[in-house]
Amino acid sequence: MEHAYFGLNHKTLEAIDAEFNRHLLEVCDREVLYRLGRETLSPSDFGRFRERKLANDECVNIFVAAFNFQPKSGQLGHFGSNLGFPKPPGDFHVLTTFFYPQLENCAEAWNEISSQKVGSTEAFQAKSKHLLRWFKKVDMTYLTRLLIPVHQKAEKHWLLAVIYFKHEKITFIESWGPNQAAYRTTGDFSSVLTHQRIYENCRLLIFLLLTISPQLTESDPMKDPHKWNVNMIEIPPQRNEYDCGFYLLMSIFHLLSFDSINPAEIPAVLHIHGATMAYTRLILASNLAVYMTDYEIWEAPQSSRKLATKVSPFPSSTPGSPTDTAPTITGLEPAFEFKETTPGQPKKGPDLEPGQPEPTFSPVESSVDGEDMLLPHDTDFFPLPSPLANLSPLAPLPKTPEVDLHIDNSPPSPVHQSEPPLSRILPREFDFSCRCGDHGPDGSKFANGLEVIQCERCLVWSHMSCQRFGRATGLRKTTPFFCDRCMRTELPIPSPPKAGRQRTQRIQLKAGMGALAKYGKFHYPVRLLLRLPGKQAWRVRFWRKCVYPPDVSEPNPEAAIPEGDLVDSLYGNQAARRHIRLGKYTHAHDVPVEEDVLSDFQNQPFSPRVDTILGPHLDVLFSIFSEPLEQNSHIPSVQYVLTSKKKDQTIPYAGDLNVEEQVEIMNWIYNTIPHAKDHLTDWVGLPTHAHAITIVIAALNEEELRLHPDFPSQESEASQIATLWEWAWELQQHRGRVPVVDVDRECLGLFEQWMFESSDEAGLAGDEQWGLDAGHHQDRWVPYKGLPTAWSSYRSGFEDNTKYERGPDFSDDGLSEKEAPPPTPKAVRIKPRPKHNAKK
Structure with a gap:
């Protein structure tokens, strides 16, 4: 069954935004606070559902309470009834975000037992007893699925762990592309170290639960949980740094109601996909507002947090102004329909049961509060839209295959295409955003005939030649590519290409790296852009700080440079360097940032x-x-x-x-x-x-x-x-400025280090050998002045000054008066002193 992507038209998206704005205004005006059991949601937390806001503990836990809440007689249906979701079976339990930190503490105490630390056994017994109190009110008789939200504070990332007791399996749902790729490439779950630690903690939890409820599993309750199956369900990767919490919520929503991800029965806007997540977040918040109106809305205490600013004319997701009445949403019937709430005084919640404590704020401080202030590159990368921007209809999205929880589902490997598909133009998101500063929704306008590559995580295209150290060139089709924004690790500086008989000149030239291009009598630094297909030539970009002789015009930026006129850094190649005369230019480290x-x-x-x-x-x-x-x-x-x-x-x-x-x-x-x-x-x-x-x-x-x-x-x-x-x-x-990297300066900085490095690895070629067999550099320029001291290291062996001597073919021909050496003064002939005859 095909997904109803045609339902995502302009009116539909505008209605979604207007519905959210209406609820947000009600929250701000009445200063209400949503409460369900012991979980609360303040107006400022409600505002996090806007795009570019991270989900904190309160955002996740209010939904956890809604998922776990069993409707009483006389009340409306379950949480997903307004969206057409079937009622989940009663065989699950969703833990709050505060559970996993306590599980980690219990696991640390368990590990200390092996070190024979004094009091470690008593500490573990106390912590495990405290941990099991979380299941005091859980009916373990029918429990088959346990869902654990996990927040990785170091990575600032949410993921979901699911324990299937009947199938003896632990499943992880991961929305971060690099983790998906690591698991897909190796097939080994331990390749993702953070996941391995979570798995060990879940194994300990299974062991503790089976000690109090052995009926959870049909096999031997003393079976080692290490022998349980473990797998990861891949979902469409998130496209930014802030949607992971809402991927988590939607994954729980799907698993509870359908036992699968992205079922065909629900509309596309409720699928887990980066293209529609901005609107899915608003639908989640609006449905929560309707749900809480039907159940319980209590006035917030005076100490509750308020939204710092009023609703802005610059919406954070899609254009659309708040209205008193929500527009009718068409194209998504019958599975999706907003429920109109009755304006006026909020409904009174159900009476408390005897002995039930007063609802209070969450006992643990939010683990991600303030993280929305730590995302400058996201704000820059996705600037706020103009208040006049019009929404364009969403193009059809690739169908997401249904996920079988009992079979590992690995998506196909990324394909590096030469041009981005222009059919994926989405509102407010840049299909093309390169480090060089080119960005926009239409990639064909910015590709400029160069090869482009797509990030597997954020799905944004960029120039291959603009990636650091030429790392995007020559990737295998099975090797995933992640842009700088999506990489969580520092990229190591590559080693210089060493000279050798087994390495040809063509192999050492690749897009994104530096080179020297011959132009006239001298060689100037360039950045390699594209090797022209079918030709032994390259498109290059000359360094903007090159100084050309007065009688030589600047090179044509569109002209192809033959491969015979290009050389790399010639690292370790003394003989080749002595035949290269350098043109004059300003060093990269002398150009201000x-x-x-x-x-x-x-x-x-x-x-x-x-x-x-x-x-x-x-x-x-x-x-x-x-x-x-x-x-x-x-x-x-x-x-x-x-x-x-x-x-x-x-x-x-x-x-x-x-x-x-x-x-x-x-x-x-x-x-x-x-x-x-x-x-x-x-x-x-x-x-x-x-x-x-x-x-x-x-x-x-x-x-x-x-x-x-x-x-x-x-x-x-x-x-x-x-x-x-x-x-x-x-x-x-x-509205932040799109971050721009001086890719030319970055490229030349590394290339010059290879050109002028003086070390044992560079050998004799690193001892100021450029041009010694050819002639002076342009304008008698000395390129070795002012180089960073870090480029020179201790040299072993004896110093041989003969290496600085000019070769027999060193020529000064064609030098201008400025370049010509001063005339040698004419030698004065020394006459012998006259002899004087001695007096007789």
Whole structure:
């Protein structure tokens, strides 16, 4: 049965967003707090269901309570009834997120017994007894499935462990692509070390449970849990750093109701897939609001947390404004329908049973609170959409195969294609985003005829030639590729390619690596982009800091360079290096990085455009700079500092402005606002600086912002400017600049180290051998001056100065007057001293 992907039209997605906004407004206005049993969900936690927000313990546990909650007579159906999900059988139990940390503590105590630590046995007995109290109210008679949410704090990642007692099996559901690939490649579960530790902890839990309930398994209850089967169910990998918690919730939802993942009976928007997860999160939150309205909504205490800001005109998921009545969702009947709640006073919850404690907050502090502040590259990678952006219909997605829990399901190996499929254009997500800065929904506009590769985890395409150290070139089809954003480990610096008879020149040249290209009489550094098919030539990019002779034009960037004119670093090849004359250029380590440019803003003059934007607001900026902050509390950046209660706190937000624009703003403040030159510490990174950025962002987006339906176009000019500044400040906080790496500088930095390294490994070739058999470098340039000292190491053996001698073919022909050596003075003939005859 084909999935109903055609139901994901514009109206459907708009209705999903509007429904969530309506519930969010109700939560904010009434300041309610959702409670179910001992679990709570505050308004700020409810806001986490917006895209780019991580799920914390409270988000997960309120759903765990809903899954485990058994409806009483007279109440509505189970949690999934509003979404058309069948009622789960009563053979399961879902533990909260606070259980696994205690299981880890118990496992540590168990491991200490083997070390014969004093008191270790008593400690383990106490912790195991405390651990088993979690199952005091669980009916072990019918229990066949135990679901354990696991939060890996070090990796900031959620996954699900499921224990099947009847089948004697432990199953893991993993949404992180690298872990999936490691398990798929090796077939060994221990290849993922964190999973191995979780497996050992689950094995201990099985042992403890069988001691109190041997009927859980049909075989010998004393059977070693090590002999139980273990496998991993692969689901479509998450595309970002923050969806793993909601992958966890949807996996539990699917397993409880269908005993499988992504069944055909449910609509596509409720499938586990990165393309629709942004909307699935909103549906989960809206269904929770409806469910809690039907069961129990209690007024929040005064100490409950509140949302820090009101609902923004810039929605974090899809455009759409909150409405009083949720739009009707079409195209998903009959399995999916939002339930309309009755506005007004919230319903009273059921009476407490005798002896039942008052619902309280979760006893353990959230393990991921504040993690949404640790995702700068995600905010940059997925900037907030424009308030005017229109949703385009979702294209059909590849069908996700049904998962059999009793059979390992391994998806096919990734295929490295030459061009991205343009049919996968999704709203708000970049199909193409490269380290070089090229990004957008249409990959064909940014591929520029180069080879591209897709990350297996986030499914985003990028240039192969822009990957560090050329690591994307020459990958096997069975080797997964992960972009820098998805890699959790540091990429080691590769060893230089050594010369040898078994290595041809073509093998040592690969896209993404540096090389020397002959242009005229000299060789200049380039980055290899693409080996032209069917030709012995390459597309290259010359280093932008090359200095060419006056009578030589700059090379054509589209021209193909024959392989015969290209060489690699010739590491260890003394004879070849002596025949290469280097063209003049600026070393990569001498080119300033972004931090250097920002710190040198005094010497970067501002443009007339910046002066035109900031000039009319000089009085406001000077007032923020010179007056107490309380007098300008209406300014968004000032309000931010006053709210934080730290007046000297720096403001780290610059929106999507590039480095050049940020430097111009700082230079304008430095040269325009009186006394700013003498008091840098009073404005750099503080409200004066931040509000200047806000003004520029407002000006750059003014035309678009004024067209927003919520813009007060009929009010006074002062009110309109205040609105522009308020909205621009929100863009400044949440719309980050797509991170750009200077891939040319990065490539040349490694390539130069191989060119000029002086070590025993480099041999005689590392002793300033370039051009000694050919001639002077361009303009008698000495490339060895100012090199990093780390490139030179201790040399063993005796020093032989003859290696610095020029060869017999060293030529100075064709040198300009500047290059020509000074004329040798004519030798003066020494005349013999005349002899004088001695007097007789």
